[in-house]
Amino acid sequence: MLIVTWNVNSLKARLARVTAWLEEVQPDVLCVQETKMTDAAFPALTFHEMGYEAAHFGQGQWNGVAILSKIGLNDVVANFATGEPDHEARIITANCGGISVSSVYVPNGRALDHEHYQYKLRWMRQLREHAAAVSSPEGKLVIAGDYNIAPDDRDVHDPAKLVGQTHVSDEERKVLSDLCAWGIRDVFRDHYSDGKLFSWWDYRGGDFHQGRGMRIDLMLATKSVADKTTWCGIDRNARKGEQPSDHAPVMMMVGE
DNA sequence: ATGGTGGCCCGGCCA
Numbered sequence: 001m002l003i004v005t006w007n008v009n010s011l012k013a014r015l016a017r018v019t020a021w022l023e024e025v026q027p028d029v030l031c032v033q034e035t036k037m038t039d040a041a042f043p044a045l046t047f048h049e050m051g052y053e054a055a056h057f058g059q060g061q062w063n064g065v066a067i068l069s070k071i072g073l074n075d076v077v078a079n080f081a082t083g084e085p086d087h088e089a090r091i092i093t094a095n096c097g098g099i100s101v102s103s104v105y106v107p108n109g110r111a112l113d114h115e116h117y118q119y120k121l122r123w124m125r126q127l128r129e130h131a132a133a134v135s136s137p138e139g140k141l142v143i144a145g146d147y148n149i150a151p152d153d154r155d156v157h158d159p160a161k162l163v164g165q166t167h168v169s170d171e172e173r174k175v176l177s178d179l180c181a182w183g184i185r186d187v188f189r190d191h192y193s194d195g196k197l198f199s200w201w202d203y204r205g206g207d208f209h210q211g212r213g214m215r216i217d218l219m220l221a222t223k224s225v226a227d228k229t230t231w232c233g234i235d236r237n238a239r240k241g242e243q244p245s246d247h248a249p250v251m252m253m254v255g256e
Numbered sequence: 257a258t259g260g261t262g263g264c265c266c267g268g269c270c271a
Contacts, residue, residue: 009271010263034271036264061264108271148271202271204260246262246271 001071001097001254002027005144005217006238007105007200007247011035011064014245015043021238021249022050028071029096030249031103031144035064042066057092064089065105065145071097081133084126091127091145093134099225099254100134104145109166117166120148124175128182137183137222144219146200146247149176151186154195155215167216184220187252191232199234200247208239217250230255 004027008014011032022030035042035058042056051070057078058064067073077093079086093102104127109120127143135141149172153159162168180186188197198213207213221229231253239248 013263034263062270110270202260203262206260243262 001029001099001256002251003029003031003099003101003142003144003219003254004249004251005031005033005103005146005219006249007033007146007217007245009034009036009245009247011043011066012037012041013243015046017238017243017245019046019050021235022047022052022068025235025249027251028069029101030068031101032066032068033064033103033105033146035066036061037064055092055094057089059089062088063105065092065103067092067094067096067101067103069094069096069101077134080126080130082126082129084129086123086126090123091130093130099140099142102130102134102141102143102145104143104147106145106147106149108148109172112164112166112169120166121171121175124149124172124179128179131179131182131184135222138224139222140225141184141222142219142225142252143184144250146216147176147218148216149173150214150216151176151189151218155198157196157198157212157214167214180220184222185226187219187221187226187229188215188232188250190226190229197234199250201239203246217247219250219252221252225254228255229253
């Protein structure tokens, strides 16, 4: 079972690239972030014609998350399963082939002294409660998406340059490790210990071609799923060419 | 180099 997460940075702007990529790679499940559209505008029929059921939770011009699946899509929950209110569309959950899958777009944070940073920390703490509401550490759960947090210094190009900025602060890394401590882990790190393996590169300054990126798109899985993951990867080719997203798809293969 | 690019949708905001 191939499960993928991809922040597409506007599904409207990226639809042709997303459908071409789906045709080529044929993942079983695709978690999408930053669709930036309403539920009414979501191209569910386009995906259905390609063999995917789809569920979308959007709000309009910002945020928006979706799950596409060709192995079943049941028990869809928009927003936190705890019922905790959130004014932005950042998380959707569904059961796909027996695995509970959440597609998440964690708040960016903007700056350490910004109110949005506190929102980010609160949101991550809520995500831990959400995990406990939909699964147990012994269950089958994947929370995939754009966390806007680089787990450690291997996950950024130049740690020294980023001191004092978001994505790398101790507090952000702490709320991420607290989530993992509940009973979920970063499966990419089971398969790759090297640094400089990134999933996002700023559009500016030729950062992609200069290798200046971050690994902020993560797939966290409970033990029963993580232990059966045979392969992980990041499709850098999807960051190349005409009108790419600034994120690349991150993939995990779960065996049976 | 507090710039740069690209998405929202048309003036800045957000990433």
